[in-house]
Amino acid sequence: MASQLQNRIVGSVILIALAVIFLPELLDGQPQQRQETFDAIPLQPELEVAEMPVTQVPEVEQFNGVAAVETVELDAEEAPVMRKSTAASPTAPTAGDLKQPGWVIQLGVFRNQASVDRLVEQLRAAGYPAYREATQSEQGVRHKLLVGPGLVKAELEADLPKLKELTDLNGRVFRYEP
Template sequence: MASKLQNRIVGSVILIALAVIILPELFDGKPQKQEESFETIPLQPDVEVAEVPAQSVPERELPQSLDRVETLELDADDAPQIKKPTQKANEAPSTAEIEQPGWIIQLGVFRNQESVERLVKELRAAGYPAYREVVQTAQGPRNKLLVGPGLVKAELEADLPKLKELTELNGRVMRYEP
């Protein structure tokens, strides 16, 4: 007898559970959506816009990535010595020229900071506006040896043979953005 009673109780519980779950959905019909009220943003007023004719912008030379830059690993003793120039070197640019976009000469990227600082001192003594810039690479910090900036690319290109004679480094002219 207990098994018939148990079967009836289990069946009753299942029917009640189904009724509790399914019947409310059948009698409710479509669920009601509650919409929130919001204020509309006013449209932009009509304003007469004067069109500026497009100016021809010269193509800029963008610097190449550091992955393609040749890296020299030199000790202070192995770094090339700068020979004194036979002609008078160019003067350093004024502060007004430095604030404008222009061109620079990159002589190399070095690991040894002391070598770069020594080369910068020697280039400055020779009359070139040289400086170093530290950049982070995947191999660690590197020091770029730079000369410039200058406003005329041709003038810097003319300095390349003199700099090669002084430093024995092949430089290249790159775009400079202050």
């Protein structure tokens, strides 16, 4: 008798479990799926454009990049020796000066940092605000020898012959934006 009672209890438990699992799905109906709606982008309206004659467009100088700069690679022994100059002695650039936009003279790009540092010290002793800037290139680290910055391009261009006389390096004036 105990086995019949056990069979009925087990059967009842199974039926109750099936009812708990499947009955909610049957009573809910079809599950709703959320679909996002996308708005179509409207076509560009056709507009009539009135043509106006162009007056004169002002010339704007742009920075052409380092590719146009002649690269000079010298060792410390081969670096040019500076001649004495009677130039006025302006102060070296401060961190605040280097953050303002303007113009800068690039005298060359060197592989040897020691020769660039020596030239920077000689230029500073001659009264020019010189500094060096390290850049990464395909061949490794290169050091730019820079003088400036200045706010007026013509003033820096006027210094080019004096710097050529001092260092035997042809410099170029570039736009400087920190």
